[in-house]
Amino acid sequence: MKVILQRAKEAKVTVNDQVVGEISSGILLLVGITHDDTEKEAEYLANKIVHLRIFPDETGKMNRSLLDIKGEILSVSQFTLYGDCSKGRRPNFMGAAKGEHALQIFDRFNELLRNNNLTVETGSFGEMMDVSFTNDGPVTLILESK
Structure with a gap:
């Protein structure tokens, strides 16, 4: 799994002009899943994310941490994180997990985040989404399970 974590003052996801997920203060997560990701990777990253000390005292x-400030999460599936641009001019997305597997891991990842008594909003899996947010800091981190 790969996650781009961005500390956010606010964030929302819109699909067909309808807001499907929205948070105020917290983090925006762009979540990529590859073929061999399992619940183990989801558990590792969920635990890492909620305990990262990235908010000011x-x-x-x-x-x-997010737990300390009682922040919110907007989690958005992002298969393009596994785009390989090393050859040619068009990304190759063979590294991204197929839909059914990716959805299963993505849903479990979000469930694990919610198990920490946090508000977790999501985008719409497999849909074209408009994501907007105000990056706080800016603070942007790249997390990987491997």
Whole structure:
């Protein structure tokens, strides 16, 4: 699994001019899943994400986690994270998991995040989505399970 984590002041996903997921303060996650990802990878990243100290304390130092601030999560499936651009001019997406497997792992990942008593909104899996957000900081991190 690959996750692009972006600290956000606000974020939303729109599909066909309808808002399907929206948060105020917290993190936007772009989530990519590959063929051999299992619940183990989802557990590792969910645990890592909720405990990362990326929010400022009273002195401005990144010393507080999403759990500490009771932040929200907007989780968006993003198969293009497994796009290979090393050859030619068109990305090859053979590294991305097929729909059924990816959806199963994506759903389990979000369930694991919710098990921490956090609000977790999502986009619409497999749909064309418009994602908008205000990056806070900006803080952007790339997390991988391997």
